[in-house]
Amino acid sequence: MNDKIENCNPGEEYYQAVLRSVGDSLYAIGGKWKLKIIISLFNGTKRFNDLQRAVTGISPRVLSNELKDLELNGFVKRKVNTEDFVAVIAYELTDYSFTLEEVVLALSSWGEKHLETIKKSL
């Protein structure tokens, strides 16, 4: 037991906490699509078809399921607009989704630099 304590780097606990918190993030917004759907709605309300066009490669079935999940977890609101006697369904972000701004900017900035790095190495 003593041996274990002596071998324990003081920083390890910190990184374990970071790992747990990042795990909590990935549990909520990880996966292939959730963050992309949220980003596609950052600029305002979108209808299902516009959303599908914005999130390249997503199938209607998967988009539908992801939207239900995002709604259930408080990231997206479904708006039914019945003006002009036609029901138009659109999706918009909750205020909570905007707490993801820093995460999105960090990922966007890194992705941009990463692409440059890849291009240079070719």
Added chain:
Amino acid sequence: MNDKIENCNPGEEYYQAVLRSVGDSLYAIGGKWKLKIIISLFNGTKRFNDLQRAVTGISPRVLSNELKDLELNGFVKRKVNTEDFVAVIAYELTDYSFTLEEVVLALSSWGEKHLETIKKSL
């Protein structure tokens, strides 16, 4: 066509660029495990078994595949230490992995706050 241009919100192009860059990030370090493996190595070299213990829930087979992938893409180095007549294989991060620090900190910080929000709502 004119109709399309008039409807075009000036911010949309910006968000599409963000979406593409985040997509590039997710392509490189997205998925269930890659970022968690990288974080587990932030504090220094680890052997396979220690890494498996640190990344809760990962199977040896998946860890092995993910490590190969991370090595191939320049995030992780495999070190073979042959001191004491025993070959010890360990994994360590490349300098490039440390460019992910801001991404990791943003995800960690959000995850921490998210957990608090969830706890309060229960």
